[in-house]
Amino acid sequence: MQNTNDKELLFLMHSGDRRAFAELYRRYKRALYAFCVRLLSDAQAAEDAVHETFLKLSSGSDAIAQPAALKSWLYSVARNEALMALRRRRDGGNIDAGSVWDDETPLSLAEKEDVRNLVQSALARLKLEYREVILLREFEGLSYGEIACVTGDSASSVKSRLFKARRALAEKLAGVWNEERDNR
Amino acid sequence: MKCDDFQLMVSTYIDNALDPPSQGTMFEHLGTCSECRVFLRSMLDLRAGLAALPAPEVPPSLDKKVMKLKMKRISVMKGAGERMRALWLHRLSVPLPSAALIALALITVTVLSISLWQKPDVISVYCLPAVDVYAEQPTNPANSE
Structure with missing residues (x-):
């Protein structure tokens, strides 16, 4: 089989x-x-x-x-x-349509955790519509077209959402990676 | 174009979905814009950070529940039969003709081998040196008289 x-x-x-x-x-x-x-x-x-x-x-x-x-x-x-x-x-998580985050300060809640937990925590608090495209692309490896089939959007909309989601996550986690680089 | 547009290109680029001409434009801009270079680096950091997250283990209870599910056959059995037939035709479309060709070749070789073995004269017929039928024949002195 x-x-x-x-x-x-x-x-x-x-x-x-x-x-x-x-x-x-x-x-x-x-x-x-x-x-x-x-x-x-x-x-x-x-x-x-x-x-x-x-x-x-x-x-x-x-x-x-x-x-x-x-x-x-x-x-x-x-x-x-x-x-x-x-x-x-x-x-x-769609209460505040203008925000990218589900709640206020994910990193403040997890300041003492390691990098993995910080990434996981930031991802978990990302707004649902951004989180789902990140998950489908980064973890499941779906193409823009496949993600569009799953979410019912167009491929160009998926591309744009992915960009916004990544930018938000990267901004939130920039300090973490800079610190990690400094420690190396 | 603004940096936002180039950063959208960077996001598309790391998904291997940016066409080559746009890649050229993007790299040209990255050569002159430190803000977008920082963005590219942050995208690569993010990708590495996400890849490092462990995958959750599937609980055994889910396996048990799903394996207990009863399967429903497709409502019209005729349709299912047609699908099965199509599936087998699809599966046999390459191996069956190939097997038939190989079998035919084997049979031909076997028949030829047997016939050559049983009639060795055939070999001599095929292997005789060529005779020039138009060559001048030696004359018989008895006939010439």
Whole structure:
């Protein structure tokens, strides 16, 4: 099954082959779970979102118009599940449309933590619409076109959002890296 | 163009999505603008910082839950059959004709080998030196009389 491509696995899965479904799960579980955990900062909610994603895949998945775009479809479903979880938690992070950050000073909360934690903390507090494009591009390696399929935007809008998100993160973390360079 | 435009190019460049002419324009600007050089450095730092973050481990409870899911076959079995047929046709489209060609070649070689082995004269026929049929024939003195 490892040499079978996603499209073939979908065909086999639709004809009732459980091994094909298990292989698709094996292929995407880590990436989808990591995406949801980083988006939600909540392991349990991320687990639920990924579970729901594979539930949708197993229950017919007739929404997959193009089997070749399975990867984008999976991220899109996981993202929607995560957004619903965020809405339920009422901390969607879109309250202040003018701000890039979800709260005031991420670094002040984590001043004594190491660089990794500072980066993670800054990322977790980045506004949702910026965080998701950073996650999809930097961690999942999706192209602008694929990210556009997931978020429902145009590729040029994705490019622009990525730029703003990176700039905000880089500005927030500039001091950290300068200090790290000075210490070397 | 403003520095903002060049910095957008830098962001696109680190995604390997900037076309070569724009790359030239960007590097030309970077040669003269320290602010944009600092931005490029911060982008590379950011990428390295994000890459260093550990990936979260998938909890075993998720594996169990997903593996328990019941699968629903696609509603119309006819459609599923057609998909399976298409899948197998796709899978066999290259190996089957290749195997047929190899088999044909093997059969031909085997038949030729057997026929040559059973009729060694065939070899002599094929291997006889060429005879010039138009060459002058030696005359028989008995006939000339």
